[in-house]
Amino acid sequence: MITLGIDIGSTTSKCILLRDGKEIIGKSLLVGGMGTDSPKKAMDTVLKECEITPEDVARTIVTGYGRKNFEFGDGEVSELTCHGLGGRFVFPELRSVIDIGGQDAKVIVLSESGRMSNFVMNDKCAAGTGRFLDVMATILQMDIGDFDACAAKSSDPASISSTCTVFAESEVISQLANGVKREDLIAGICSSVAARVSALARRAGVMPMVCMSGGVAKNGAVRRALSESLDMEIAVDPLAQYFGAIGAALYAYRQAIK
Amino acid sequence: MVNEIFDQFHKIATAPRAQMDSYLQQGKKVVLTSPVYTPEEILHSMGFVPMGAWGADVELNRSKEYFPAFLCSIVQSMLELGINGAYKGASAIVIPSLCDTLKTLGENWKYAVKDIPFIPMTYPQHRKPAYGIAYTKAGYERVIHDLEKLGGKFDAAALAESNRIYNRHNQVMRRAEEVLANHPEITAAQRSDLFKSAFFMLKEEHTALVEQLIKELEGTAPAAENLPVIVSGILTDAPQLNAIMDELGFHIVADDVAAQSRQYRTDVPEGEDALQALAEKFGNMDNCSVLYNVEKPRVQWIVDTAKERNAKGVIVVMTKFCDPEEFDYVMIKKACEKADIPATLIEVDRQMKQFEQIRTNLETFRDMVNM
Numbered sequence: 089m090i091t092l093g094i095d096i097g098s099t100t101s102k103c104i105l106l107r108d109g110k111e112i113i114g115k116s117l118l119v120g121g122m123g124t125d126s127p128k129k130a131m132d133t134v135l136k137e138c139e140i141t142p143e144d145v146a147r148t149i150v151t152g153y154g155r156k157n158f159e160f161g162d163g164e165v166s167e168l169t170c171h172g173l174g175g176r177f178v179f180p181e182l183r184s185v186i187d188i189g190g191q192d193a194k195v196i197v198l199s200e201s202g203r204m205s206n207f208v209m210n211d212k213c214a215a216g217t218g219r220f221l222d223v224m225a226t227i228l229q230m231d232i233g234d235f236d237a238c239a240a241k242s243s244d245p246a247s248i249s250s251t252c253t254v255f256a257e258s259e260v261i262s263q264l265a266n267g268v269k270r271e272d273l274i275a276g277i278c279s280s281v282a283a284r285v286s287a288l289a290r291r292a293g294v295m296p297m298v299c300m301s302g303g304v305a306k307n308g309a310v311r312r313a314l315s316e317s318l319d320m321e322i323a324v325d326p327l328a329q330y331f332g333a334i335g336a337a338l339y340a341y342r343q344a345i346k
Numbered sequence: 347m348v349n350e351i352f353d354q355f356h357k358i359a360t361a362p363r364a365q366m367d368s369y370l371q372q373g374k375k376v377v378l379t380s381p382v383y384t385p386e387e388i389l390h391s392m393g394f395v396p397m398g399a400w401g402a403d404v405e406l407n408r409s410k411e412y413f414p415a416f417l418c419s420i421v422q423s424m425l426e427l428g429i430n431g432a433y434k435g436a437s438a439i440v441i442p443s444l445c446d447t448l449k450t451l452g453e454n455w456k457y458a459v460k461d462i463p464f465i466p467m468t469y470p471q472h473r474k475p476a477y478g479i480a481y482t483k484a485g486y487e488r489v490i491h492d493l494e495k496l497g498g499k500f501d502a503a504a505l506a507e508s509n510r511i512y513n514r515h516n517q518v519m520r521r522a523e524e525v526l527a528n529h530p531e532i533t534a535a536q537r538s539d540l541f542k543s544a545f546f547m548l549k550e551e552h553t554a555l556v557e558q559l560i561k562e563l564e565g566t567a568p569a570a571e572n573l574p575v576i577v578s579g580i581l582t583d584a585p586q587l588n589a590i591m592d593e594l595g596f597h598i599v600a601d602d603v604a605a606q607s608r609q610y611r612t613d614v615p616e617g618e619d620a621l622q623a624l625a626e627k628f629g630n631m632d633n634c635s636v637l638y639n640v641e642k643p644r645v646q647w648i649v650d651t652a653k654e655r656n657a658k659g660v661i662v663v664m665t666k667f668c669d670p671e672e673f674d675y676v677m678i679k680k681a682c683e684k685a686d687i688p689a690t691l692i693e694v695d696r697q698m699k700q701f702e703q704i705r706t707n708l709e710t711f712r713d714m715v716n717m
Contacts, residue, residue: 153702166709169717192703204714207690209707 089146091344093336094131094161095170096154097121099190099218100303101130104333105138105145109341114138115330121190122154131160149340151332153191163343170335171301172196172204177334178325184294185331186285186314186322188304190218193285195292208292216284218304220253224277227260228270232307239275239309246276256280275309282313289318299323301331348566351559352536359542359583362397363432366546369395370435375496377465378439379545380448381420381580382604382636384467385486387614387624389440390549391508392490392498398545399424399439400581400605402432403696412454418447418667419696420581425451428459437496440489442467444636445670465492471638473629483625505620512614515549518556519610525560527599527655531569534591534598538583541606571597573712576652578602578678579663580635580671584694586701587663594705594712599655602648603663608634635670645677649685658715659688661708666695688715 091109095102098121105114116134120126127150135142142160150161151170158164167187175185176198185196193216197206210216225232239245246268248256256277263273281304289298298320304310305328315322327334358365366376377389378399386396401423409426427433439462441452455464467489470481490500522540526532540559544552572595582588582603591598601607612631617623631637633644652660660682664671675691682689690711692704 166706166713168706168710169713203717204710207710207714209703 089341089344090140090144091337091340092131092134092145092148093170093174093333093338093340094127094148094150094152094158095167095330095332095336096127096150096152096158097167097189097191097303097332098153100329101126101154102330102333103130103134104330104337105134105140106334106337106341109338109345112327112334114140115327115333117329121152122157127154127158128160147340147344149336149343151336151339162340165336165339167332168194168196168207168209169204170332170339172198172202172207173335173338174327174331174333175299175301175335176202177338178327178331179297179299179323181297182299182323183296184289184292184298186289186294186298186300187302187331188217188281188285188300188310189302190222193217193288195285195289195294197292197294206292208288210284210288216281216288218302220256220281221277221304221307221310223253223257224260224274227257227264228273230270230274235274235278236306236308238271239278241271242269242275244269244272245279246272248276248280275313278307278309279313279317281310282317286314286317289314294318294320296320297323299325299328301328303329305329348532348559348562351555351562352532352539354555355536355539355543358546359539362546366397366433366435369397369548375437375498376435377493377496378433378436378462380424380439380441380451382442382444382448382634383469383609383628383631384440384442385489385624385628386549387505387508387512388486388489388500388621389493389498390511391505392493392500394437394493394496394498395548397436398605399427399433400545400583401696402427403584403698406697408458412458413450416667417450418445418665420665421447421451423696425454425458428455428462433459433462436462438463438465438492440465440467443469445668447667447669463492463496465489469628473631473637479622479625479629482628483621486621486625502620505624509614509620509624511550511553515544515553515556516610516613518553518560519544519607522556522560523600523607523610525563527574529563529566529568530572530574530597532563533588534582534596535585535588537598538588538606541603541609542583544609545605573597573659573715574599574655574657576600576602576648576655576657576660577663578648578660579694580604580665580668581694582606582663584698584701586698587692587694587704590701590705590708594708596661596708596712599657600651602633602644602651604634604636635668635674642674642677644674645681648678649681649687652682652687653685657687659690659711661711662689662691664691664693666693690714
């Protein structure tokens with residue numbers, strides 16, 4: 089049985105095709121999320137690449153911010169539920185998922201058996217999210233993908249005292265004007281995100297094994313700062329950005345076999 | 347018939363101005379009553395119509411001239427409505443001193459809304475000992491004095507009668523709350539209308555309508571149980587919030603909401619002196635974030651009620667910047683965890699336009715409870 093999970097985020101759309109709830113047979117990721125044609129394109133892409141017709145798919149579940157407005161799904165589930173399921177699929181011993189997406193951050197805590205036992209979401213605030221990093225990358229005129237390598241060169245990370253994106257933006261500009269090195273600023277920016285998210289994680293009762301999901305999981309500097317702040321190892325997987333879609337495909341499978 | 351009664355509650359809950367105009371046209375004087383607790387019985391006994399003023403979901407502009415942004419939006423929206431003339435025609439407003447923000451509202455009201463006099467009701471923190479009850483009684487006497495300036499006449503026998511009317515309303519509301527716990531088909535929105543309409547009606551009128559509802563519901567077979575939960579907070583009347591609760595299949599089997607059941611938990615005790623008895627009622631009140639009690643019995647009340655009503659979870663609806671509720675939340679969360687009752691926190695304010703984050707939270711909570 090083939091099921092499809094679609095995760096429509098604020099900045100990207102991800103799809104996973106799952107066979108019998110066990111084997112990932114295809115995946116796609118397109119830039120552009122809710123309100124764009126990327127979700128449909130991502131779905132068409134994964135089906136085409138796997139040579140599967142929509143009729144072959146037993147059930148499609150949609151998750152993420154855009155889940156309400158996607159007409160090609162059979163149902164929708166919250167992204168937190170899906171990130172928990174998807175994370176556990178990739179890491180069978182997983183107890184905590186820290187998901188830092190484009191617009192928000194979430195922490196999901198799982199019981200020993202993998203059941204979601206707690207979750208915390210950030211408030212309506214860009215601090216501690218991918219958006220914070222995007223804003224900072226724009227100020228520094230850098231590609232966000234270069235943050236990791238650049239932060240690794242830092243010897244004296246700058247202190248970004250404000251947790252508000254708007255105020256932090258002014259702070260970074262002031263620090264630039266004061267001659268603070270770019271690598272130190274980037275390391276400080278990543279630590280700032282980590283500090284905000286680690287507070288959220290502690291509130292949720294984070295416990296090992298911990299993994300990161302969402303687009304920011306690819307940022308090694310944030311990951312390292314978060315690991316240091318929580319004093320816990322943080323696992324990451326190349327599929328980290330697909331946890332939501334994997335969880336949705338798994339959820340679809342569980343529904344389909346009922 | 348049940349739905350027709352709920353339609354009446356809805357009509358009144360969503361059009362308080364029309365309700366106020368109707369009382370004014372009948373030649374009655376309306377006195378606004380602010381959150382969280384005011385001695386409505388006194389107002390009622392002196393011939394005034396007490397009308398709840400808990401603000402509204404409006405954009406805040408003029409109130410910002412008086413308040414900083416980081417203040418409870420219920421209070422801010424009350425001042426906004428006052429400045430914009432939404433309460434025009436009211437003879438006065440009674441504002442209690444039950445939280446710091448309410449204290450600032452009273453002071454700002456005096457300057458911002460000059461045509462509606464502010465009547466302070468200063469409550470003691472230690473309300474249970476004899477000296478606390480005496481303090482409350484003195485506060486009530488001050489309210490009476492201010493109402494007399496507006497043409498009201500105090501009479502102990504009339505207060506005793508009003509106490510009786512309010513006690514009857516309390517009993518009916520408590521009974522309605524119990525009956526609703528057995529009827530999952532009654533939506534969160536309908537439940538909210540039932541409680542909200544009570545603020546805008548004379549209690550004897552509301553009692554009659556609620557009694558009718560109870561009778562009808564008791565003769566109706568309940569639908570199959572959905573997802574029973576307890577809701578806690580100050581205010582949960584946002585239509586979008588209730589729509590999400592209904593869409594996700596939550597059935598509110600009990601509430602710990604200040605604008606709902608907390609209002610009706612305690613009756614005025616029997617006593618020769620009606621005013622003394624009313625002061626004793628305040629002393630007897632408990633289980634509320636703004637009623638000081640170092641033991642915090644509210645926390646255990648939530649856990650016990652959840653168990654008693656077979657609730658599968660507790661939804662804490664936090665009014666943004668409400669310090670008393672925020673202080674209690676940590677204890678509630680820990681107590682629920684200890685009792686193995688899932689709990690979630692959602693944050694609301696009077697200016698919210700987007701409820702998607704709340705939807706995601708509640709959807710996840712539903713999955714967490716169900717999976």
